[in-house]
Amino acid sequence: MSEILTKIILRGRCVVPGVSEGEALVTGQQISGWGGIDSRTGTIVETRHELRDISFAGKVLVFPGAKGSSGWSNAFHLTRTFGVAPAAMLFNEMTTKVALGAVVTRAPCMTDFDQNPLDVIETGDWVRVDADQGVVEITKRPSSQP
Structure with missing residues (x-):
């Protein structure tokens, strides 16, 4: 029995150009850069964050936006x-913190979507980000139910 994979397309605005893909890591909480992540491992270390102790290295990070100080970009x-940056970043709220952080990370980044990516993408989905074309293609992870 073959599985039918569901694909969803989002359109948005390019923040940092490029094409990348990977497994999605999704959070509904903003991410603090300075003191909120371990830059050597790409792990979220913020005490009360829902993704505490989870690494975003090589993943497509989907989040509402940045919080905290201007240290976010650093x-x-x-x-x-350190080679542990996200493969790509998709976020809703454009601020100077997240814009500068996206640029220095050099991972493809997008915002201003036609649908809220937090409503469409789930952790574990496969996501291809083509920021050059303003297109995100989501392949929903297979259901674990029979």
């Missing part, structure tokens, strides 16, 4: 330096 820049 913390995410270091993830690129």
Whole structure:
């Protein structure tokens, strides 16, 4: 019995150009850069964050936006330096913190979507981000139910 994979297309605005794909890591909570992530491992370390102790390295990080200080960009820049940056980032709220962090991370990034990615993408879905074309293609993870 073959599985039928569901694909969903989102359209949005490019923040950082490029094409990348990977498994989605989704949070409905903003991410704090300075003190909220371990830049050496790409792990969220913020005490009360729902993704505490989970690494975003090589994943498509889907989140509402950035919080905290201007250190956000430095913390995410270091993830690129250590080779643990997200494969791509998709976020809803454009701020100077997240914009600068996206640029220094150099991962494809998008915002301003035609649908809320937090409503469409789930952790474990496969996501292809083509920021150059403004297109995100989501392949829903197979259901574990019979």
